[in-house]
Amino acid sequence: MSAVSRLKWGVFIYGESAYNGRGRVPTFEIIMSARSIKDKLIRPPIRWVGGKFQIVRYLLKLLPENFSSLIEPMAGSAAFFFALQPQKGILLDINEELINYYKVLRAKSALLISRLMSLKASKHLYYEMRSANPSDELERAVRFAYLNRLCWNGVYRVNKNGFFNVPIGSRLPKKLWDKCHLRKCARLLQRAELYKGDFEETLRYCRKADLVFIDPPYPKGSKSGLGFNRYSSIRFSIEDHYRLANSINNLVDKNVYVMVALTNDEELISIYPSELNKTVWKAGRP
Numbered sequence: 001m002s003a004v005s006r007l008k009w010g011v012f013i014y015g016e017s018a019y020n021g022r023g024r025v026p027t028f029e030i031i032m033s034a035r036s037i038k039d040k041l042i043r044p045p046i047r048w049v050g051g052k053f054q055i056v057r058y059l060l061k062l063l064p065e066n067f068s069s070l071i072e073p074m075a076g077s078a079a080f081f082f083a084l085q086p087q088k089g090i091l092l093d094i095n096e097e098l099i100n101y102y103k104v105l106r107a108k109s110a111l112l113i114s115r116l117m118s119l120k121a122s123k124h125l126y127y128e129m130r131s132a133n134p135s136d137e138l139e140r141a142v143r144f145a146y147l148n149r150l151c152w153n154g155v156y157r158v159n160k161n162g163f164f165n166v167p168i169g170s171r172l173p174k175k176l177w178d179k180c181h182l183r184k185c186a187r188l189l190q191r192a193e194l195y196k197g198d199f200e201e202t203l204r205y206c207r208k209a210d211l212v213f214i215d216p217p218y219p220k221g222s223k224s225g226l227g228f229n230r231y232s233s234i235r236f237s238i239e240d241h242y243r244l245a246n247s248i249n250n251l252v253d254k255n256v257y258v259m260v261a262l263t264n265d266e267e268l269i270s271i272y273p274s275e276l277n278k279t280v281w282k283a284g285r286p
């Protein structure tokens with residue numbers, strides 16, 4: 001089976017903790033020469049629970065030869081988008097503060113970056129920002145970036161009222177951001193359409209030969225114990241996984257390339273069409 005036809009039905013399962021023990025895990029020289037890897041792979045501008053930067057090299061190996069737009073309907077830190085640097089992307093997420101941050105970074109990068117570079121890591125400022133509720137887009141983006149940079153483990157978690165409630169992490173780094181890196185991310189975002197919303201609507205507009213990378217939250221209580229679904233005040237549920245499985249069926253009928261990242265949890269996998277190809281990768285040492 002060719003790589004392309006496999007990708008039409010690609011499910012990538014992860015969540016196992018052991019190194020696969022088969023020696024070196026394949027690297028992605030096939031796509032980029034080893035020397036250029038460092039220059040070309042751009043890290044996302046934020047930290048995110050479930051972010052896929054660590055496994056982007058595997059994902060890149062599995063790409064179809066050609067595709068039109070890259071669509072991430074559950075973008076989070078959009079690790080795939082920033083690494084792949086497609087000509088055209090669509091990034092969507094239910095988290096309004098996240099999408100606002102990307103929009104401001106795209107439209108007012110100089111202003112935002114200069115504000116961020118003027119900030120120092122401070123416990124006092126962290127809690128002051130956390131309790132603030134600015135309405136201005138720029139101030140919201142500054143707040144989002146600052147909390148994301150210093151919070152515990154990069155977790156974005158809100159309470160039932162949608163209020164960010166993560167404590168500060170243990171480190172107060174001297175350097176909070178790299179100006180050049182933020183500028184690169186801002187330039188890349190010029191190629192993206194950005195939307196706040198639910199995945200289902202966006203998936204309806206995908207066209208033949210688009211590439212969709214779907215990376216849903218895992219419902220709390222899944223047997224794998226990996227459940228984390230508190231990125232917004234609306235929790236991602238098992239019913240949402242059924243909705244997603246239904247959308248994936250429609251995408252495949254339209255010849256859209258679909259890549260799905262799931263945790264290796266039997267109950268969860270059983271929701272998705274059984275004819276999907278499965279690639280198991282293991283988290284751990286690359």
Ligand SMILES: C[S@@+](CC[C@H](N)C(=O)[O-])C[C@H]1O[C@@H](n2cnc3c(N)ncnc32)[C@H](O)[C@@H]1O
Nearest residue numbers: 050051052074076077078079094198199215231
């Ligand atoms: C596992 S994270 C995605 C991580 C991303 N691939 C990365 O590299 O950072 C799941 C994302 O789905 C988003 N999300 C949750 N429910 C959603 C929904 N109904 N529609 C769209 N996005 C949703 C969350 O806000 C979160 O950012």
